[in-house]
Amino acid sequence: MDFITGQELLERCKKEQFPISYIMKCREAEHGILSNKEIDEKLQTALSIMKAAANEPLINPKRSIGGLIGGEAKRIEQHLVSENNIAGTLLSKAIAYSMAVLETNSSMGLIVAAPTAGSSGVIPGVLLAIQEAKNVSDQMLCSGLLNASAVGYLIMRNATVSGAEAGCQAEVGASSAMAASAAVEILGGTPEMCLHAASFALSNLLGLVCDPIAGLVEAPCQSRNTIGAANAITCAEIALSGVTHIIPFDEMVDAMYRVGKGIPFELRETAMGGCAATPTGCSTCVSHGSL
Amino acid sequence: MNFLSIFDVIGPNMIGPSSSHTAGAISIAALARKMFPESIKKVTFTLYGSFARTYRGHGTDRALLGGILGYSTDDARIRDAYDIAPKQGLDYEFIIDEATPATHPNTVDILITGSSGYRLSVRGESIGGGKVKISKINQIEVEFTGEYSTLIIRQIDRSGVVAHITQCLSLYDVNIAFMRLFRETKGAAAYTVIESDELIPEKVLTEISKNDLVQELMLIQV
Numbered sequence: 203m204d205f206i207t208g209q210e211l212l213e214r215c216k217k218e219q220f221p222i223s224y225i226m227k228c229r230e231a232e233h234g235i236l237s238n239k240e241i242d243e244k245l246q247t248a249l250s251i252m253k254a255a256a257n258e259p260l261i262n263p264k265r266s267i268g269g270l271i272g273g274e275a276k277r278i279e280q281h282l283v284s285e286n287n288i289a290g291t292l293l294s295k296a297i298a299y300s301m302a303v304l305e306t307n308s309s310m311g312l313i314v315a316a317p318t319a320g321s322s323g324v325i326p327g328v329l330l331a332i333q334e335a336k337n338v339s340d341q342m343l344c345s346g347l348l349n350a351s352a353v354g355y356l357i358m359r360n361a362t363v364s365g366a367e368a369g370c371q372a373e374v375g376a377s378s379a380m381a382a383s384a385a386v387e388i389l390g391g392t393p394e395m396c397l398h399a400a401s402f403a404l405s406n407l408l409g410l411v412c413d414p415i416a417g418l419v420e421a422p423c424q425s426r427n428t429i430g431a432a433n434a435i436t437c438a439e440i441a442l443s444g445v446t447h448i449i450p451f452d453e454m455v456d457a458m459y460r461v462g463k464g465i466p467f468e469l470r471e472t473a474m475g476g477c478a479a480t481p482t483g484c485s486t487c488v489s490h491g492s493l
Numbered sequence: 494m495n496f497l498s499i500f501d502v503i504g505p506n507m508i509g510p511s512s513s514h515t516a517g518a519i520s521i522a523a524l525a526r527k528m529f530p531e532s533i534k535k536v537t538f539t540l541y542g543s544f545a546r547t548y549r550g551h552g553t554d555r556a557l558l559g560g561i562l563g564y565s566t567d568d569a570r571i572r573d574a575y576d577i578a579p580k581q582g583l584d585y586e587f588i589i590d591e592a593t594p595a596t597h598p599n600t601v602d603i604l605i606t607g608s609s610g611y612r613l614s615v616r617g618e619s620i621g622g623g624k625v626k627i628s629k630i631n632q633i634e635v636e637f638t639g640e641y642s643t644l645i646i647r648q649i650d651r652s653g654v655v656a657h658i659t660q661c662l663s664l665y666d667v668n669i670a671f672m673r674l675f676r677e678t679k680g681a682a683a684y685t686v687i688e689s690d691e692l693i694p695e696k697v698l699t700e701i702s703k704n705d706l707v708q709e710l711m712l713i714q715v
Contacts (some may be wrong), residue, residue, distance in 0.1 A: 224706075226497075226499060230498060230499050233496055234496060234498050236498070236500075241499065244499075244500055244504075245503075247506070248500075248503050248504065248506065251506050262544075266510070266550075267510070267549070267550055267551075267552050268549070268551075269550075306499060306509065307509030307510045308509060308510045309509075309572075310508055310509055310510065310515070310552045310555065310571060310572040311508065311509060311569070311572075312506065312507070312508055312509075312567055312569055313506075313507065313509050314503060314505075314506050314507075315505055315506075315507055315512060315623075316501075316502070316503050316504075316621075317502050317546055319507065319509050319510060319511055319515075319516075320510075320511075322509075325503075339627030347499075347503050348499065348512075350502075350503065351499040351500075351502040351503045352712070354502035354503070355497050355499075355501075355502050358497055358502060359497060362621065364621065366621065375575070380502075387536070398653060416547070416549040416550060417543070417546065417549065417550070418551065419509070419510040419511050420510070437643045442644070454704050465497075
């Protein structure tokens, strides 16, 4: 039987004594068309694309095709060694990598939508920063991707990951929950801790609107990805310490969906509200020849 | 509900920045290319709705051109489509139509002219998350997604043609997933669209074209 809720996923983990990543892989083998070998290969490919997308802008910064962003990731990375670095290595790296992936995305580079293109920086940002800080193997990161895909699948199945449908909380919110859960598994937390981390991540970003300036996947998307990454690290830390969230994951997903339905049309990817509708945001629309 | 794979969540691997405005545009143009029977000489894209308003910042124009050049959604050459097209002898034109209201926000009309002068017009809509549908062929409304192997048959709308088509398919053991007939007026040109889970053998096309009422066949293999 396919699991369709977080509760069912946890029951399977408990019964079979396996982490979320392994249960997700079994699900694919049982119901999908891919063999275990193909799954491993595709995960490895996804990870390689994520690494390239997160590293290239640190070496060769590129201007986005919409012209609103470019070069931020490299500056953040350079700031890491400065005296007034405030975030520390792990968080600074997560910020730099997540910004870099959005820079790659907005300059027509190759990325992995995880779960969407607009939120594609969060998971690589968190996983690659953890890999460096904790000396984690690529294989462990692939397990992290499997774990993240289980959380993302449940959100896609029972709510949505579309900004047009439910705002940025559904895009960056979902990717943040996925990354938080993955981080917990990579660092040895239990499946229950994973979903607590995901609940914290969703509830922290509840209500976040989607208001792309000039209708482009550039700003504030790029910096929203950094807050998705920072939130994931924070929520993983909370869950790994044993602190639990009051609201179960399934109810949190449902709450996010309901809040999303209540977000006005202007704040769901239409570029008619929020940052996009400020005087500066509007003049940017005109000067960049869109909307 | 369709099965959601790991790689529907961690994926697709795509050229950014937007699944609907970039990846979807590539897919529409790639489908149009597959439908075209000869080498392509010129292509005219007419962009409507959000495609018309935000194509530059989303690279929709390069994506469409790249799709016509045969690139898939994760091909890094998409970015350089403007440089590559002339080298391959492909002439292109973009018409930005913000005035005509589109049925769907992300709509494009693709008019392809081949080396022999043969022309085909295809309307595509990018319906979200990189998913697309073809909604018009040569001014006749149709509907298919290209997610299945698809056989498109242009025929004269007269009795017996559809029976002939299904007979040919059964002869070659093709299992039909979906089959639909589209026409504008009785007795004029009509399209039969057949979608199958498996590859459709090319021999079926030869068999189907034996009927005089069949005018044209297009095959998209998945």
